[in-house]
Amino acid sequence: MDQKALLALLEERKFKELKEELGNMYPVDIAELLEEVDERQMILIFRLLGKEEAAETFTDMSSETREFLINALTDSELEEVMDEMYVDDTVDVLEEMPANVVDRLLMATDEETRVQINALLQYPEDSAGSVMNIDYVSFRKEMTVEEAILKIRQVGINRETIYTCYVTEKKKLIGWVDIKDLLTSSESRTIEEIMDTNILYAHTHDDQEEVATMIRKYGLVAIPIVDYEMCMVGIVTVDDAMIVLQEEATEDISMMAGVSPNDDSYFGTSVWRHALSRIPWLLFLMLSATVSGLLLAYYENAMSAMPILITLIPMLMGTGGNCGSQSSTLMIRGLAVGEIRFKDLFRVIFKEIRIALIVGVVLSVANGIRIYVMYQDMKLAFVIGITIIAIVCMAKVVGCVLPLVAKRIGLDPALMATPLISTLLDTGTILVYFAIVTLMFRL
Template sequence: MKVKVKLDIKSFIERGDFRTLKVILSQQEPADILEMIEELPPDEKIVVFRLLPKDQAALVFSELEADDQIALIELFKEEKLKEIISSMSPDDRAELLEEMPANVVNRLLSYLTPEERKETLALLNYPENSAGRLTTPKCVELHPEMSVKEALEKIRREGRDKETIYLMPVIDHQRKLLGVVTLEDLIFSDPDMLVEQVMDDQPVYVYATTDQEEVAQIMRKYDLVAVPVVDSEQRLIGIITIDDVVDVIDEEATEDIQKMSSIVVTEQSYFHTSSWQFFINRLPWLAALLLLGTLSSGIIARFEHLLASLPIIAAFMPAMVDTGGNIGSQISALVIRGMALGEIDQKDWWRVLTRELLIGAMLASTLAVAVLLRVVFVTRVTHIMLAVSTALFVVVIVSNIIGALLPFIAKSLKIDPAIMAGPLLTTIVDLLGIAIYFSVVNFMLSV
């Protein structure tokens, strides 16, 4: 039984008590060790890796940030580095090499056996963010003519070194995927039955070129712990397991949050990204949005005569802008989430538009009445009260439609819909809100 403890590794290293530290580390999960060594400098991290068994060291190393991995590669003795790289799963190894400079990649590949090198390079040849990059060939492969007894014996022989034994692909001798079978199916079946009698011959699978986000959606939809990956001729390449998909969901969520905040996507974590990199990532969008936002001054200048004759209407500008931005952000978030979960397709734009026209009208009517009651406390001039509430009515409906349609427009242009949320949407809706407000008030008051 592994005991989870909060361990001050630095104190053990400073005391030179490596024997005790080795025993304690052997009882920890890789994720806990990763958390314990996060703040250690590279020369102390290397001490910890020397105390870890090779399999445990490989798991911890694969989860480190890229800059930490590069620093440790320079410090590892050749034998230890070879041991760790060889012990990593093929998909983790491919992900590692993808982040490394070319000279480091060549060095690491030289530590692998010809078979390991072939596996790794095969995964690297698939497009970035594709299922092929996540695939591990380390799975128990069964054949339909095997008996259940033979299949269980094979699992006992090979299962310990495989990624998972809970779901196993069934293939013919040309490696074409015929079905899948679970460990539960085998355990509770008659030992003399054939695998083809207990397997699911209509398996869920993905192609190597399938986008990793789509893989995550498929596995979530069907509650899969693993999914087979095939080539264009439906020959088995390997499997993707749920632990890799959890990482994908985390990466995609982080990417969407950054795009929705109008930040160039950063793959490394906050403290592993330099201040200069954040400056470079954030500046272009902020500068572009600033220039876009300055268009509002031109709109206001056009209606300067209106403000000069009725200064009171300036008091309601912030309410128009804020309400429009809030409405647009709400609906865009709902649509983008629906797209991410596969609930909304590109062809659904018309259904979303008609639905949001109704919802927008309901929201606009309610908010227009609310602002009308608020305007009473500022002015009792009836035509001004009606003009402000009517303007808000139009702003809400237009903002709701824009917020709903922008993600569809982005998708049709092959742009991530998440980009259309956050600051970009708010800036667009703000400009339209100011223009609509002054136009409606100007028309109704006939100034």
């Protein structure tokens, strides 16, 4: 049923029919619906949801909508929602809320949950510990398959996933069991007999992006998280990994565009905050362009002798910047998916130089023909052609090296993306251009 039909049921006060229709919808779709309606309708619709459905919908909402609902709901209604939410989702909500709202949310949780929330909040922001879920199914190795299945029936409803279960001994992780193996094994067999001791795991302080990449690479439903004593403390599930990868991709795209990363949506961010996130990079890039201006002033006599040189500068700078951006984008993507590592530096440089020679020759021939047709000057066409090949080679090398070096020294490779590389290459282009021109024309 579409949004208009649902709202018609609401306006006609056919709450029973509306509740049935909402029960057939996915929580994420309900969350999108709530974002579109007015505040009065939002409250009415949310109160028609079942406890579990309301908790899942609450998790999928934007931070602004969640904050409004928290203030609109009664203490008992809020407590019902919080009771149904997984602890890691609760932590995610708390991290986005202002202090007064956090206090009210914590009051709606029981003491045990508050202890768990506080423990998760102690982990570094971008660590595996900050996104893990402490609700998982664990077995002892001496348990039988029958006992293990019974345990899943008892506690599985409160666990985020039961498809992968873990075997612990004195809290230390010693193996894992797939639900398929449990269901297809004899009930009398022990967990030790069917468990897999080849375990993929991560530590609590590992970078969350690396953990998410492991889940994607190995096709895991979840990955166990252990402390430095190999005691299991939680899991990171595939849905959490997808969110992490999406956030990291958003951050990389923002940095590549010269914008400070922001967790809020485009429309959920104020004009003032948008401006503040863009001004620092723009100021830096604008002031760094002063170097290019000083270089142009230095070669003022050469430009006075051959004014035509000035008209070719934008084309050369644009070519250098575009070539550098192509290489840096491919490097950042390769680093993000684990395809390229710093040890591949010289292989990458060798490959990019060969690519640059092919690209440079094609561009120089095309541009040489253009210059000869327009100015009837073969020598100028030749000089500009040589300059283009040199600039393309320089741009490709700079574009591939900087992201790799940034990754090596612990910086985000996206920092070395389009705005910064273009500015660096503008300066390099002017130096290469006038070095070749002054040499060839003896200016």
